[in-house]
Amino acid sequence: MRKNFCSLFKKDCQIMLAGKFFFVALGSLILYTLFINFGYIHYMNAELYNVYLYDPQGTQQEVSDLIHPVASLEELDAALSADTNGVGIDASSGTPAVVLYHGSEKTDNHSADYGLSLLHQGNVHTTQIVGTNTPELKQRKEMCSELLFIEIIAVGFLGIASVLFKEKQMGVIRVHGILPFKKSLFITSKLTVFLVSDLIFAALMALFNIGFHEAAGILPDILVQTGILSLVMALTGFGCTMLLNDFRQFSLAYVVIVIFASAPIFLSANTSVKMAWIDWHPFYHVYMGLKNACFGMPVTNPVYYICSACGIVILFLIVRAAFHREMGKEG
Amino acid sequence: MIEVKDLIFSYGKDKQALHGLNFTVGDGEIFGFLGPNGSGKSTTQKILTGILKGHSGYVSLFGQNISTAHTQDFFQKIGVLFEFPYLYENLSAIDNLKYFSSFYPANQCRDIGEILEKLEFKTDFLKKPVSSYSKGMRQRVSMARALISSPKLLFLDEPTSGLDPSGAVLFRKIIEEERKKGTTVFLTTHNMLDADLLCDRVAFITKGNIVALDTPKRLKEQNSNQRVRIAYLYQGKREEKTVEIPELERGIPFRHDEIISIHSEEPTLEDMFIQYTGRRLS
Numbered sequence: 001m002r003k004n005f006c007s008l009f010k011k012d013c014q015i016m017l018a019g020k021f022f023f024v025a026l027g028s029l030i031l032y033t034l035f036i037n038f039g040y041i042h043y044m045n046a047e048l049y050n051v052y053l054y055d056p057q058g059t060q061q062e063v064s065d066l067i068h069p070v071a072s073l074e075e076l077d078a079a080l081s082a083d084t085n086g087v088g089i090d091a092s093s094g095t096p097a098v099v100l101y102h103g104s105e106k107t108d109n110h111s112a113d114y115g116l117s118l119l120h121q122g123n124v125h126t127t128q129i130v131g132t133n134t135p136e137l138k139q140r141k142e143m144c145s146e147l148l149f150i151e152i153i154a155v156g157f158l159g160i161a162s163v164l165f166k167e168k169q170m171g172v173i174r175v176h177g178i179l180p181f182k183k184s185l186f187i188t189s190k191l192t193v194f195l196v197s198d199l200i201f202a203a204l205m206a207l208f209n210i211g212f213h214e215a216a217g218i219l220p221d222i223l224v225q226t227g228i229l230s231l232v233m234a235l236t237g238f239g240c241t242m243l244l245n246d247f248r249q250f251s252l253a254y255v256v257i258v259i260f261a262s263a264p265i266f267l268s269a270n271t272s273v274k275m276a277w278i279d280w281h282p283f284y285h286v287y288m289g290l291k292n293a294c295f296g297m298p299v300t301n302p303v304y305y306i307c308s309a310c311g312i313v314i315l316f317l318i319v320r321a322a323f324h325r326e327m328g329k330e331g
Numbered sequence: 332m333i334e335v336k337d338l339i340f341s342y343g344k345d346k347q348a349l350h351g352l353n354f355t356v357g358d359g360e361i362f363g364f365l366g367p368n369g370s371g372k373s374t375t376q377k378i379l380t381g382i383l384k385g386h387s388g389y390v391s392l393f394g395q396n397i398s399t400a401h402t403q404d405f406f407q408k409i410g411v412l413f414e415f416p417y418l419y420e421n422l423s424a425i426d427n428l429k430y431f432s433s434f435y436p437a438n439q440c441r442d443i444g445e446i447l448e449k450l451e452f453k454t455d456f457l458k459k460p461v462s463s464y465s466k467g468m469r470q471r472v473s474m475a476r477a478l479i480s481s482p483k484l485l486f487l488d489e490p491t492s493g494l495d496p497s498g499a500v501l502f503r504k505i506i507e508e509e510r511k512k513g514t515t516v517f518l519t520t521h522n523m524l525d526a527d528l529l530c531d532r533v534a535f536i537t538k539g540n541i542v543a544l545d546t547p548k549r550l551k552e553q554n555s556n557q558r559v560r561i562a563y564l565y566q567g568k569r570e571e572k573t574v575e576i577p578e579l580e581r582g583i584p585f586r587h588d589e590i591i592s593i594h595s596e597e598p599t600l601e602d603m604f605i606q607y608t609g610r611r612l613s
Contacts, residue, residue, distance in 0.1 A: 007433040011419070018421045171417035175476075177382045179434045180406035328382045 004181040008189035015166065016193060021159045025201055028155055029208075032147045036209045040143050041136050051115045052079045055091035064118040087115035133295070137214065144209045145291040146266065148222075151205075152198055152229045153261050153283070158254060160194050160237035165247050168326065177327035187319055191234050198230035199223055210294070221293035228308045229286050235315035242322035282311065332358045332484060332515040333379065337388035340374055348374045350539040351388065361506065361516040363530035363547075365523070367608050371539040372519045373414075376486055379517065380411055392484065407435055410482030414489050416469035420462040424452065424472045427461060428479055435480040446475045451501060466493035474502065478509070485509060488519045503529055523600040533600070535607040542607045551597050554606065558596040563587040 016022065053060065053067045054076045063069075070076045073090065080088045080101065088099035096119060098112040133141065167173050176186055206215040206222050215222075236257070244250050261283045268278040269287060278284050286308070289299045299305075333356035340349040349371050356362040366372045377383035379392065390397040393408065418427050425443060432440045447457070450471040456464060461472065470493045477485060490506065491499035506516060506529055520526055526533050527547050534544040543550060557576045562569065565587045573596065578584045598606070 004434055007430060011430050015419075015421065167419075170420055171413070171415055172419055174382075174413060175411075175417045175431070178380050178406060178409065178411045179431065180403040181434050182403075324384075328377055 001182065001185070005185050005189060008181075008185055009192060012163070012189050012193045015163050016159075016197075019162055019166065021162065022197070024155060024159070025151075025197060028151055029201060029204055032151070032205065033208045036140060036143050036147070041139050049111050049114055050079075050083050050086040051089065051118050052076055052086055053089045053091060053119075055089075057092070057094065059091050059094050060096065060119050062120055064120075067118050085111075087111045089115055089119070137210070138295075140210050141294040142270075142291070144205060145287075145294040146270075148202055148205050148226065149229070149265075149287050149290055150262060151201065152226065153233050154254075154258050156194055156198055156230060157233045157237040157257070159197075160190060160234050161241045161247070161250050161254070163190070164238060164241040165250070168241065173323070173326050174329070177324075183323065183327070184316075184320060187238065187316065187323060190238060191231060194234040195227060195230050198226055202226035206294070218293060218296050221296075221298035222290065224298070225286065225290040225293045228312075229283075229290065231312050232282075232286070232308075232315065235312065235319050239315065239319045239322050242319065242326045282307075332356050332360070332393065333362075333517065334391045335375075335379075335388070336390075338375070338378065338386055338390055339388050340371075340378060340383070340386040348539050349378075349386070352536070352539075352541055354534055354541060354544055356515060356517060358515055359510060359513050360531045361510050361518060361529050363526040363533035364517060364519045364536060365521070365526055365533055365604060366536035367521075370536045370608065372536055373488070374539075375536070376488065376517065376519055380409065380486055381405065407439065407480065408483045409486065410477040410480060410484075411486045412473055412477040412488060412490055414492070416466070416473040416493070418461045418469060418472055418476075421460055423456075423458045423460055424464075424468075424475070425457050427472060428475055431476050432479045439480055441479055441481055443475070443479070446478060447471070449505065450475055451498075467495060467498050470494055471498075474505070478505075483514060485514050485516045486519075487516060489521065490518070491520075491522055491525055499525070523604060527600045535604060537608040543603070547600050550603050551600065554603060555595070555597045560594045560596055562591040562593075564589040564591060 051067050052070050053063060054070050054073060068079070070079055073092070076088050076090065076099065080086050080099065084101045085103075086100070090097045090099055096116060098115055100108060100111055100115075102108060103111075176183065202222055203219060206219055210218070240250055240253050240257075244253060264275055264278060264281060265284045265287045267273045268275055268284060269291065285299075285304060289304065292299060333354075335352050335354050338349050338352040339347070341347045352371075352375065354362075364372050364375065374383065378386050378390065378397070381397070386397075392405070395405075419430070422430065424447060428443045428447075432443070448454075452468065452471045452475070456468060461469060464472070470490075474490065477487070485506075487506070491502050494502060503525065506518075510516060516529075518526065518530060530547060532544065532546050533550070534541045536542070545553070558573050559576060559579065560571060560573050561583070562571045563583075563585075564570075567588075569591065572585060574584060583590065
């Protein structure tokens with residue numbers, strides 16, 4: 001059995017190398033690393049809103065360094081018309097009055113509060129800081145978990161399909177039907193190749209973007225969550241490839257799966273948009289597991305791991321049935 | 332070697348593909364399974380090779396009931412040549428054969444170089460990817476794959492498809508050699524010449540039923556119209572006449588100076604195919 005598995009594994013690696021899949025993964029890794037290190041963390045350091053203060057009598061004595069003083073009401077108007085998201089404060093009467101372009105009620109209130117808060121230096125309210133992450137590290141971890149999730153559900157999913165569709169077109173899957181080995185090994189070998197590739201990707205992604213020192217402690221948890229997601233996606237990709245006729249049909253299924261898998265999850269996990277049904281979305285829990293692993297808070301609930309294991313076993317059985325069906329197809 | 336009794340198979344509820352097939356194939360026999368497209372040939376072969384499950388009736392291979400026969404040990408004893416040359420196109424002939432043979436016990440496998448040489452495979456293509464091969468070369472590699480494990484039972488689906496006449500002759504010679512070694516061959520084909528030259532017995536299958544099963548010679552004899560066509564010269568003129576065979580017992584029943592040729596009007600296997608299956612070969 002080990003000899004048969006080695007033969008299958010070696011052949012799968014050869015096909016993956018021939019299909020240039022590793023170059024796609026490497027390209028993604030470089031792109032994501034450049035984005036996080038040279039783009040994302042800098043964008044996120046940008047100020048929320050520019051705040052312009054007109055205070056001819058100097059009534060505001062303890063203003064923040066982030067305030068932009070203006071010399072006249074005309075200059076304040078000009079600044080706001082050039083920066084429509086900006087917040088203006090007219091303190092010419094001695095009492096600060098907020099001037100801004102109307103957006104939505106919630107945004108306007110938020111902008112006004114932020115603008116007024118800059119009239120005082122230092123912290124007015126005492127804030128309890130949770131965790132030890134610096135803002136930059138938090139941003140790195142957040143983006144790392146998001147990109148890792150996207151990479152595995154999108155690129156990994158496509159990768160297994162590209163390899164399998166080739167084998168399907170060549171007809172060699174049918175030949176495996178009459179070879180003396182356990183047919184489940186064919187599926188296991190493919191899963192192993194993609195699992196190893198995803199784990200290496202996740203490790204490099206964490207090391208390059210979270211930092212060697214910080215990543216070392218959380219890497220095992222990240223790898224566990226990556227492993228769960230990788231197996232689920234590889235099995236889903238395998239099943240779709242067996243059931244669908246060609247890559248065109250698969251591409252459509254891929255778009256649907258990616259949209260339905262990722263869009264609601266990112267909205268629920270990263271914004272104030274909350275969907276009542278999101279708790280029923282299995283990928284939401286896997287994503288949160290991955291994100292929490294990046295923040296050093298691994299999932300400890302055994303129900304999560306039992307459900308994941310059951311899901312993987314059920315998918316494996318479906319895929320095995322689809323694989324047997326494919327072996328019995330006409331040429 | 333193969334025993335099939337009342338074999339029935341359906342694809343779903345309404346599509347019955349096999350309606351109770353009965354046949355046996357003896358050890359070392361070349362058995363031809365002939366029929367038009369959609370007649371049930373491939374379905375039968377898939378059931379025998381264990382690819383298709385869910386049949387009813389009794390089927391045994393190597394003296395063992397098929398429901399328990401499809402173990403790894405069973406697959407080690409069979410070789411299958413599919414209708415199309417299914418190979419890894421990015422790998423060379425040698426790498427393909429190394430890969431496929433790696434699933435069999437090493438002491439059972441033949442030498443790759445030797446078998447390719449026997450199949451007259453062009454040596455300068457040995458390490459080139461299969462994607463650069465002609466159809467005939469791919470068929471040679473596929474045949475090598477089927478033979479590499481020294482199978483006791485060989486399933487061949489259109490073995491000479493895609494080969495030029497000399498390649499077809501070579502393949503027939505190799506199949507004959509395999510039979511001499513004691514290998515049983517289950518041959519599925521549309522090529523009546525292959526069936527006529529190779530098969531000890533043939534079965535005609537149509538719409539999931541075996542409509543005739545015998546040696547090619549007997550099938551032709553049974554359907555012969557008992558006539559011969561005689562070409563002769565008489566008074567310097569060439570003429571032809573068709574004569575009933577019993578008439579010949581009293582000698583040539585017409586005047587002639589010289590007999591040029593005598594041909595029996597025995598039907599060909601292709602005539603038999605059309606007669607039994609009601610379909611012409613495409």
